[in-house]
Structures are given as C-alpha cells and as structure tokens.
Amino acid sequence: MQASRARLFKEYKEVQREKMADPDIQLVCDDSNIFKWTALIKGPSETPYEGGIFQLAFAVPEQYPLQPPQVRFLTKIFHPNVHFKTGEICLDILKNAWSPAWTLQSVCRAIIALMAHPEPDSPLNCDSGNLLRSGDIRGYQSMARMYTRLAAMPKKG
C-alpha cells in the first residue's frame, strides 16, 4: 500500500513536471484518491481516430506497480481490441505481459500505439475485427471515423 502510494506520488510529480512534454497525453489524478486517474489521449494522426479526444479511466490496484492498473475507455470507440459497450481494452501489457517498469504515462502511449495498430485476431469487438480480417479496410475506417466524430469530438453549436 505504502509502496504503491509512494510510486503513484512520484508519477504524479513527474506528470506535473513534464506536463507539456507529451502533448498527446493528459493524465489527471483524482483530487481525493491517488488510486483513481483519468487520461485524455489524442487519436493518432493518419488513423480514423485522428482529431478525436478519448478519455480513459484508470483504477490502480494496491499492489501497483507489481500488478497492472485496470484501464478502460470512457469515450465510445470502434476498435477491434476495445469492447464496444464497456470500453474494456485487450492489451497484453495490461494482462500477462505487465512489467512494474511500466508507468501510467507509458500505458497511455501503448494504448495510442494500439489505436494505430489494431490486432484484429484477438478481437473484443467482433464486428470491427471481422471487417479488418475480411480485408474491408474502408468499411472499418468509415465506421471508426463515424464513432470518432459522434463521440470523441466536441459538438459544434
């Protein structure tokens, strides 16, 4: 408990210090609970998520960093490895490939990389996975882009 709190506090200070270092990621710690974080990440360019801002929720376990944080999308996203309803993310480093050397910041970077490089063979969103697997790139892109517009972009007017 003490170790996880100390480590999270270090990460918090690091985030404050390097606020501008990574313009694509904005990590925010809950005011009253250092085990709850949210992040805003920018959809990577040249992907159907470009222009969208996606919100992630982090629930950090007490055994952190020996155990991985639980992360899910709060913003609706159409992506083979993200559950369409719950926002659950299928990413190896959040499960068995976790290493305590990962940080919340680097997890965000890994999620951005996943958005740019979906893994259609282990889909949580089957519709999306099937589009990619059948080679219908345009179909996948237009669906993903539509949801980015609907859910991840500021509403006009």
Place this chain on the structure above:
Amino acid sequence: MDENDLNSDDEIAIDDDCYYDFFIKGDDPMDSEDAKSREGSGQKYTILNQADIRKRQEDVIAAISTVLSVSGATATILLRHFNWSVGKVHEAWFADEDVVRKRVGLLNYEKQLSDVNAGDRATCGICFDVYPRYRIFSVGCGHPFCRECWGGYISSAINDGPGCLTLRCPDVSCSAAADRDIIDMLALSDDDKKKYSQYLLRSYVEESKQIKWCPGPDCEYAVEFDAGGGGDDSWDVSCRCSYSFCWNCLEDSHRPVDCQTVSSWLSKNTDESETKIWILARTKPCPRCQKSIEKNGGCMHMTCNPPCRYEFCWICLGDWYNHETCNRYNEAADVEADKNREDAEKHVTKYTHYFDRWAANHSSRQKAIAEMQRVQSVQIRKLIETQGKAEYELLFITDAWEQIIGCRQVLKWTYAYGYYLPENEHTKRRLFEFLQGEAETGLERLHECAELELNQFLVDYGSPLEGFKEFEVKLKGLTMVTRKYFEKLVRALENGLSEVQVSGTEEIGQNFPMASAEG
C-alpha cells in the same frame, strides 16, 4: 532406493519374470520383503519420491553445468527450456550458442549499470527512488532496481504461478533472465523460495517426457518409464501409493487390454449410461436397420430415415404394405415380432452384459481395497492375539488380498475386451470365455474364502481355534491357483488369443470345455 539410483538413467534391465511381478509376489514371506528392492531392477519403471526427483534434477543440472561451464542456475534455465533433455541442450548449445542464449535470455557479457546512473547512486526503475549503489541490483543487463522492488517483483511473479520460472528483468524491453540464484538472493521470504523450488521440481516432472505424476488421489510420487526398454509392451505401473495405472493413457491399470479399447469402452460407457435409459423408454428400433426411432406424433405409418426408408407399422413393427390391420391377435406374428425386437435389443443386452460385469468387478475391487486396509490395520493384530501367531506367519492373508485386488482389475478389463472381440471368431471367443470363466471361478473361491472363512478365527475363545492351519493351506492354495489362471488369461489375451487360428475347426474348440461356473 540404492538400486534405483544405480539404474537411474538408461539401463534398466528387463527380465521376464518380473513382468508378472504382481502375481508372483508372496510365494513366501520373504518375497514381499523383497518387493521394494525389486522395483527398479526388473521393472521398466521407477517410482520416484520428491527427494529422488530432486536428486535427478540436480544431477542433470550438474551435468550440463560441467559440460557447458555455466552456473547451475544457468544450466537450470537451459534445461527447463529444452524439456530437461540433456541431449537437446547439448545439441542446440553446440550448434549455435548465441542463438540459444538469446532465446532464453542469457547474456554473455556483464553490463555495468546504465550510464545515466553512473556515479555512486542510481534510480530504481520500479519505485523511482534514488539509492546508493549497494542497494541497487541488476541481472547483468544494467537495468537498475532496488532490492526491495526486486523482492516484490519476484514475490508477485511466484504467486502468479509457474510462469515465475521464466522470470525476466522487469525492464519493459529487456529479456535478460532472472535465474534461480537471483531468486535465492532477492526473494522476500522463505515461503516464496520454497514455492519457487516446488515449481521447479514440478517442471522437471511435467515437462520431461519420461516422467509423469501418479494420478492417484493425493499421491506425491512420480513414475519414470523406460519405454525403450524392450520386452513386453505393457504400460502398467503400480505406484507406491498402491494406485496402479497405465503410464501411457493414465487410466486405471487395464492389462491385458490395450489403451485404445479402454478409451472406446470408457467413452461408450459415458454415452450409454446417459442416453440408454432414455432410448429404451421412448424409442423402438427400425425393424430393418435397427436404428432407434422416436415417434413424436402422427399416424402409425412409419417411414425410416434415408437410406433405409423402410415403411412399417409402429404398433406391430410389420411391413406397412403387407399389412392392413394388426388388431387381431396372431400368435405366429407375435413370435415374429418378438424376434425382430430381440435382434434390435441384442446389442443393448450384449453391452449391458459386459458393462454389468465390468462395473461389478470394479466395485468389488474397491471393496477389496478397503477390506485389505482393514485386514492390515485390525484383523492381523487380532489374529496375533487370538491365534498366537507372529506377524510374518500371517502374511499369506495380505498376499491373498493383494491377489484379489490385482485379479479384479484384470477381470474387469477382460469384460471390455470381450465386448469388442468379434462375434464371428467363434474359436477365439470360446477360448477367451473358457479362460475368463476359469479365472473368474478361481477368483470367486479365493475372494469368498478370504472374506468369510477368516472371520471365525477373529473371535477370541481364549485359546487358538483348531483348523487355522487348514485355513492357511486352503487360502495359500487358492491364491496360487488363481494366480496361475490369471497368468494364463493375461498371456493369452496379450498375444491376441493366437493359440487358436481363425481357421481352426470345432475340434480345437473341444479342448476348451465351456466354463462351468459364471458370475
């Protein structure tokens, strides 16, 4: 166990006598004393306890460590990766050491702590605290982590399961292996170390091809099998926990029946038991193709599924077109219909016949095992009191029970064998049934004698009861006779009943009068 160790690796001699070991046991009191040391000298398998397994494991580790001039911990990593096969490690290592090192995460250089951390202080990559050098540790790749974080990292990996055996440096992109020495040095508690070494032991058994855990309940022994040992092709293994099983398929011991027959029999049993009752209650077999038909409504004009397409009357099972009504009682037709039904039910009846006997012998064996425990724990002690005998003079009783338990097992599986023995091979069937009947009769007499006649001697009348000697002679005799019958049966089934040729005439059959008693 000394003898086992001598024979440990490749040469376990086979002699044919020991093949029938479990029948031969107990010719005289000395014999069963010898049983333990005979293990390993004649059998194709060796029972290993935890200490034996550890010893073997350490031996192969030492062997690799010497030949490759690497540490024991490194040798462990290599062996684990190559399924504990010394040969495979040698082959791969001497073919291309660098490839092997890379694959298992062994560095062949020792990197200093990374340059960023040069100086006498370094930042731990997990807790991000700065520590003096002596509190920082790296597995030779230079990635610095403090001892406390290493401890937590190791402990969390160990509690996650046997994956801890392939532990790597915590750095995200580093593949340097954290070996057994590191665990020993940095693990937080002895409990963790103990768990780790238990996983290592299990890995030796579970990943090597020659050793399997005994599937007996709560048994901690493993059995090493020397499949290349030649001799017979029996896989039967009898563990020191008294569970006997087939090393190949891990089912119950089923000599002389082969694994294939056992597996079809067992899967048949599950299929049949679940559905048989349902089928019998609701269906009739098609009079032509015998397929079960369920009538789920409609008129009595039935048409069987293609390709049969037979059309018949549901009530009398007669052909539909030669049939106008079947309301009139007709004695002759009734006999005919009965015959049809009989044919259809024949396979169910046949199966039931074999299954009942298979199951009866199974439960009889379970009871015999329980009884034997009672004999050993209670009755022998009573007999020592009431009959004034020494313990070694009473060994013939446990021998008899061991014989019963072993024979029940064989007899049980011969019923699976009998079910699959083709019906048209009449001479084989007759020989089989004769031998089986003979063995079964003998076993029943032995079982009854051991179970009932012993009781009278358990009562304490103040002085030894007469007739104990006669009982002893009788029981020993029955034990021996039964053993002979079963040896004969096993031998005959294992060579495929080849004493009789398929082309044999009925004359050959006459050498084997039908068994007189059954059940």
